[in-house]
Amino acid sequence: MLATVGHTSCQAATLRELALRHTTRTYHRGETIRAEGQRSESIYIVLDGWAEQHAQLRDGRSQVLAVYLPGQMCSADSFGEERLDGTLSALTRLRLGEIERDRFSAYISLYHDAAFELAASQRLQSAIQRRWLMCLGQRSALERIAHLMCELFVRQRVSGQAREWSCPFPLTQQQIAKICGLTQVHTNRVIQELRRRDLAVITRKQLRLIDFEALSATALFDPSYLQ
Amino acid sequence: MLATVGHTSCQAATLRELALRHTTRTYHRGETIRAEGQRSESIYIVLDGWAEQHAQLRDGRSQVLAVYLPGQMCSADSFGEERLDGTLSALTRLRLGEIERDRFSAYISLYHDAAFELAASQRLQSAIQRRWLMCLGQRSALERIAHLMCELFVRQRVSGQAREWSCPFPLTQQQIAKICGLTQVHTNRVIQELRRRDLAVITRKQLRLIDFEALSATALFDPSYLQ
DNA sequence: GCGACATGTTAACCCAGGTTATTGTCACGG
DNA sequence: CCGTGACAATAACCTGGGTTAACATGTCGC
Structure with a gap:
């Protein structure tokens, strides 16, 4: 993929x-x-x-x-x-x-x-904007945040800034919330849920994709729009 | 304006x-x-x-x-x-x-x-896409639909397809819903609310803006993005 | 090593909007 | 004239995510 x-x-x-x-x-x-x-x-x-x-x-x-x-x-x-x-x-x-x-x-x-x-x-x-429209209009909070993780990972991978299954992720939960049109509190709940499901974790400004396949499946992520 | x-x-x-x-x-x-x-x-x-x-x-x-x-x-x-x-x-x-x-x-x-x-x-x-991002991410259902009405009115006015305070509006509630990322049922509720508040009505595929100032105020509509 | 401010976590409560389903209304073709 | 199907209107019920507010844990400057 x-x-x-x-x-x-x-x-x-x-x-x-x-x-x-x-x-x-x-x-x-x-x-x-x-x-x-x-x-x-x-x-x-x-x-x-x-x-x-x-x-x-x-x-x-x-x-x-x-x-x-x-x-x-x-x-x-x-x-x-x-x-x-x-x-x-x-x-x-x-x-x-x-x-x-x-x-x-x-x-x-x-x-x-x-x-x-x-x-x-x-x-x-x-x-990318059109994808975000789809995210904000149709995706649930969990899907949105999972999608954001996938997108930023792939974008960084394309330009060689990601290692194997992890990449820089210097956003605060507040910032993630504003990107996804959610509140900081709910963003926190969702990030914990993603961690609990062993899909992805954020530690020390780094995103680790434990199971990228499963993450992009829950996000309904399709990377073709990133060329 | x-x-x-x-x-x-x-x-x-x-x-x-x-x-x-x-x-x-x-x-x-x-x-x-x-x-x-x-x-x-x-x-x-x-x-x-x-x-x-x-x-x-x-x-x-x-x-x-x-x-x-x-x-x-x-x-x-x-x-x-x-x-x-x-x-x-x-x-x-x-x-x-x-x-x-x-x-x-x-x-x-x-x-x-x-x-x-x-x-x-x-x-x-x-x-326009960026505005829609703002609509889907931050605006309530009422604001979104009011905003859509304002936008489509102004866009038609720019190209000379609107009369004074009304314009063609051939969308079904189902279509409006899909544009605004809402369900058809809730779209119906909101359209009625706009009608009840004497802001705008849709009749026979025509949108009539009863009070455009008030409508764009509730939509937080700012037409500058349409040039 | 300590105050202070930014972040992250948790919990209780609430409401906008989704879901499902039924009914009404109109337009159109046969 | 009636049947069929698209569209609009309502109603009852439910839930995802917002709100508020308290608290924990950094992390940085001094």
Whole structure:
């Protein structure tokens, strides 16, 4: 099953390389990179750590819209947009490469491959968003969290950041809750249930998949959307 | 509030025109246009009626991922993708323009504007998806349905298909339920509640917004994402 | 080694929305 | 004119997950 997504994406390498030739900056956990509605004059590439985009309702409720892992471009899908439609912030201590939009546009029209990569990245983000819609609309709490674990594991595996059956997982239960549209309390219950069933455990910011087959079965996880 | 989205999008006109010079075909309500996983050799443009994209879980649960109105390109965001990640089907009697991918690609590289339109259409779809994520993750049933009404009204108003405070709304309660991730029964309860509160009523496939201000307030609706 | 704040755990209670099933209403074809 | 099937409306009952609040266990700075 995992064989289909086994090769390392070359996107990460290229973007990373490009970003390193420009400004990089470090953010601490929870720090806002770019607030909703602000004009976005730059594009960002995750060099280290995890980032996230979320939107907020007037009354305080908020929902995570995307999680960005090392090598990914943040908010590729709002490239060309005047203003961001969600707040970008750091899920962990985070190092980000930043490239001004005009410079990046120039680069894109110069290197045909880069334009293709941008489009591919947008499509991937969009595909993930559609999966999340299915999760939030139809899956139970248990299925959602199991699905999130599977997704983040596979995404990290594709870009070579996972060992055999474990991978970095630096999220707090609070953060998992916001991604899955649940409360922190119920998230805790579900994580214990997954542990009790010997499917997966989170220890010291590491996710260990005890039984990946069984986990993806309970999550109804199908990795094809991750290419 | 509506003033910001008042102008008619020229996208519809151009794409429509292009599509009319190619194959058109009519589907009946509920008919599948393109099934999940199939290779998509064509792109589709809605000429008349409403279309929808949905994904399905092995156990039968299904979730609508996007609703396409006249003038829109279906699955712009999977253009360039090998295979569709959701089933495309007709919400109503539907007339669709169909253009082979290669032909469309050629057209795009020829007319610079078309490429820009495609990108804009992808971004809009993506922005709507993010809103839906927020709806499914955070909003109550009442808020979701109110939000859907607001969104579909404004989208139709932008493309000139709405009168003053009413617009076509050819969805059954079953279809609304699937869009909002609710059951048909609860959808019925909520629609009645909206009617009782004198916010909106659906009669003979038409939505009448009795009090749009109040409706968008209860939905926490902010139309800025629709450009 | 200690205070303080962030995380994780647990328990009791509650309600929005799901489930199932019956009935009403309308449109359409024969 | 009636049968059939799609759609809408109700009702009774149940449960997954929210809410609140207390407590335990880090972990970090000083």
